[in-house]
Amino acid sequence: xxxxxxxxxxxSFFSRLRDGDEFARxxxxxxxxxxxxxxxxxxxxxxxxxxxxxxxxxLHFFVTQTWDPIMDEFGALPFIYGTLVTSVVALLIxxxxxxxxxxxxxxxxxxxxxxxxxxxxxxxxxxxxxxxGLLGVFTVVPLMxxxxxxxxxxxxxxxxIFKGPSYGVGFxxxxxxxxxxxxxxxxxxxxxxLLSVPRDQREAALxxxxxxxxxxxxxxxxxxxxxxxxxxxxxxxxxxxxxxxxTMVIGNTPKIAASLFAPGYSIAAVIANEFTEATGDLYLxxxxxxxxxxxxxxxxxxxxxxxxxVVTTQKGSGVAA
Amino acid sequence: MGRRLRWRRFVSNFMLAMTGVCAGxxxxxxxxxxxxxxxxxxxxxxxxxxxxLPKPVGETGGGMSNAIVGSGKILLLASLFxxxxxxxxxxxxxxxxxxxTASVVRYAADLLNGxxxxxxxxxxxxxxxxxxxxxxxLAGAFALGMMMIPITLRSTEEFLKSVPRMLRExxxxxxxxxxxxxxxxxxxxxxxxxxTAILLALARVAGETAPLLFTAFGNRYESHGFSQxxxxxxxxxxxxxxxxxxxxxxxxxxxGLVLLGLILIINILARTILSRGIAVPRS
Numbered sequence: 001x002x003x004x005x006x007x008x009x010x011x012s013f014f015s016r017l018r019d020g021d022e023f024a025r026x027x028x029x030x031x032x033x034x035x036x037x038x039x040x041x042x043x044x045x046x047x048x049x050x051x052x053x054x055x056x057x058x059l060h061f062f063v064t065q066t067w068d069p070i071m072d073e074f075g076a077l078p079f080i081y082g083t084l085v086t087s088v089v090a091l092l093i094x095x096x097x098x099x100x101x102x103x104x105x106x107x108x109x110x111x112x113x114x115x116x117x118x119x120x121x122x123x124x125x126x127x128x129x130x131x132x133g134l135l136g137v138f139t140v141v142p143l144m145x146x147x148x149x150x151x152x153x154x155x156x157x158x159x160x161i162f163k164g165p166s167y168g169v170g171f172x173x174x175x176x177x178x179x180x181x182x183x184x185x186x187x188x189x190x191x192x193x194l195l196s197v198p199r200d201q202r203e204a205a206l207x208x209x210x211x212x213x214x215x216x217x218x219x220x221x222x223x224x225x226x227x228x229x230x231x232x233x234x235x236x237x238x239x240x241x242x243x244x245x246x247t248m249v250i251g252n253t254p255k256i257a258a259s260l261f262a263p264g265y266s267i268a269a270v271i272a273n274e275f276t277e278a279t280g281d282l283y284l285x286x287x288x289x290x291x292x293x294x295x296x297x298x299x300x301x302x303x304x305x306x307x308x309x310v311v312t313t314q315k316g317s318g319v320a321a
Numbered sequence: 322m323g324r325r326l327r328w329r330r331f332v333s334n335f336m337l338a339m340t341g342v343c344a345g346x347x348x349x350x351x352x353x354x355x356x357x358x359x360x361x362x363x364x365x366x367x368x369x370x371x372x373x374l375p376k377p378v379g380e381t382g383g384g385m386s387n388a389i390v391g392s393g394k395i396l397l398l399a400s401l402f403x404x405x406x407x408x409x410x411x412x413x414x415x416x417x418x419x420x421x422t423a424s425v426v427r428y429a430a431d432l433l434n435g436x437x438x439x440x441x442x443x444x445x446x447x448x449x450x451x452x453x454x455x456x457x458x459l460a461g462a463f464a465l466g467m468m469m470i471p472i473t474l475r476s477t478e479e480f481l482k483s484v485p486r487m488l489r490e491x492x493x494x495x496x497x498x499x500x501x502x503x504x505x506x507x508x509x510x511x512x513x514x515x516x517t518a519i520l521l522a523l524a525r526v527a528g529e530t531a532p533l534l535f536t537a538f539g540n541r542y543e544s545h546g547f548s549q550x551x552x553x554x555x556x557x558x559x560x561x562x563x564x565x566x567x568x569x570x571x572x573x574x575x576x577g578l579v580l581l582g583l584i585l586i587i588n589i590l591a592r593t594i595l596s597r598g599i600a601v602p603r604s
Contacts, residue, residue: 020498020500020501021498021499021500023500024417024499024500024503025413025417025500027409028409028410028412028413028416028417029413029417029418029422031405031406031408031409031410031413032409032410032413032414032418032422032426033426034406034410035406035407035410035426035429035430035433035470035471035474036425036426036429038429038433038467038470039429039430039432039433040429041444041448042433042436042440042441042444045443045444045447045448046440046443046444049443049447096343097343097346097347098343098347099343100339100340100342100343100344101340101343101344101346101347103340103343104337104340104341104343104344105344107340108337108340108341109344117344117348119592120348120351121347121348121351122588122592123351123585123588123589124347124348124350124351124354126521126524126525126528126584126585126588127351127354127528127581127584128527128528128529128530128555128580128581128584129528129530129531130528130530130555130558130559130562130577130580131354131358131528131558131577131580131581132354133558133559133562134558134562134573134574134577135354135357135358137562137563138361138562138570138574139357180350183347183350184347187344187347211329211330211332211333212333212337213332213333213334213336213337214329214333216337217336237435240437241436241437241438241439241440242437243437243438243439243530243531244530244531244555244559247559248559248562248563268437268439268531271439271442271443272439272531272534275442275443275446275534275535276534276535276538287443288443288447291439291440291443294437294439294440295436295437295440298435298436298437299432299435299436302431302432302435306431
């Protein structure tokens with residue numbers, strides 16, 4: 001190789017080009033730039049293709065209840081409501097279960113058991129959402145109608161959230177299916193965060209006479225609190241954007257109902273169901289506006305989640321050093 | 322032993338046992354899903370499923386050969402689109418970029434990774450379907466390929482960066498130029514991790530349904546080339562599962578079993594490549 005100077009910046013542009021370095025840099029740069037370009041194009045397309053509802057309805061779009069394609073009246077409230085309610089139900093179920101499991105995997109289980117279980121959890125995360133939907137339609141929906149609904153409706157039927165008839169499909173069913181889907185994310189991230197808590201924290205608590213649980217719950221978990229919160233945000237972002245499983249079990253009725261057993265609709269589900277049938281620009285663009293809203297919501301949640309997780313893991317390594 | 326201490330011990334043991342129950346329940350769900358799918362899918366699957374086209378609405382029998390071929394076609398095209406961008410972009414991030422550009426690219430990739438798949442579908446629709454005026458395998462592959470980019474990109478970067486400095490310096494000390502070092506030393510040293518990441522990305526998009534609904538759409542016949550609406554397994558599962566026909570439900574179970582089996586096999590394969598280090602032949 002004829003090049004004499006040190007590797008890197010000080011050689012002339014042409015000598016680097018001859019060696020292929022500059023060429024390789026430019027080629028890979030083009031591909032890296034493509035990633036930025038695609039992302040920018042995504043945001044741009046969503047924005048310009050949702051201009052009609054923005055002009056016609058403005059922010060009222062998000063607080064209007066009517067969704068009437070025939071009269072060209074579009075309001076997003078029932079879908080926003082459905083998305084939020086199903087996600088909240090999902091989190092209420094999955095957060096305690098997921099954090100409990102993460103504590104077991106990080107604090108209690110021997111490494112080999114923990115790794116094996118984590119392997120299964122990873123596989124669970126790989127199950128595609130349409131499979132959850134398939135199982136939801138044929139197992140959770142009948143189970144809901146015949147077992148869970150009578151169980152909750154008889155003693156708690158006076159509460160508005162458990163009132164009314166059940167068709168099997170509805171907010172609660174969608175919430176349960178979503179809960180199962182997001183548990184792996186909560187477990188994986190929380191486990192990582194818990195494992196990054198420095199050893200001395202645990203040992204100090206145990207040395208002060210706390211029981212194993214007290215050291216875990218009062219020292220280790222608070223230490224990892226922000227990271228666990230991050231995992232919950234991550235799960236929430238997943239739940240909000242989840243499409244197929246929800247579409248298949250939520251009942252697809254654009255109504256706001258207090259009862260969790262009532263059928264509803266979610267943002268992602270209405271896009272999935274009506275996008276190909278949307279006639280007229282305003283109809284189509286209203287659906288895209290819903291997509292944009294969903295995008296912004298998950299964007300904010302993902303950003304927060306990443307921030308929280310980074311902050312916690314850095315705190316762990318900072319103390320240990 | 323005081324009553325207070327006994328109580329604290331009891332709480333400790335009880336709560337720790339509960340965490341075990343939580344972990345058990347979570348893992349049990351996987352086996353319930355597998356068992357249920359094996360039972361229902363196993364009793365519904367037959368040779369026709371793999372070899373026959375769907376029968377007209379209302380008739381029983383037929384299979385999903387077109388969807389199996391369609392899924393394969395779209396996944397291949399998606400990989401051809403997504404993997405090079407992710408891989409080469411990852412090389413740029415790990416080897417060439419300055420701090421500023423790197424953080425912009427990384428940020429874009431993370432953003433893309435978090436976009437709900439249905440929104441990706443909208444994007445592919447407005448970018449590929451609208452100009453060509455019809456649904457196509459191409460549009461579906463574009464949507465899925467886009468979803469493969471961030472995973473491939475970030476893990477290529479991670480694995481390249483984890484290659485020991487000494488290898489790099491050794492190659493450069495022998496007079497190799499930078500790209501030669503990358504192509505002959507660094508990438509081969511990291512190929513196992515990168516391959517795993519690509520396989521995992523493939524497994525993830527293989528089950529994606531939402532972005533295909535209005536890009537590849539669906540087709541009850543064989544589709545030729547890449548410019549026609551194309552049937553895929555996930556979309557078929559969806560349409561068949563929500564249909565009112567008993568025989569379609571049966572086929573949805575069979576398709577679910579095939580799809581999940583495929584995805585889990587790719588997953589397990591990918592993870593074994595990474596952890597156990599099965600020798601993958603390379604030239």
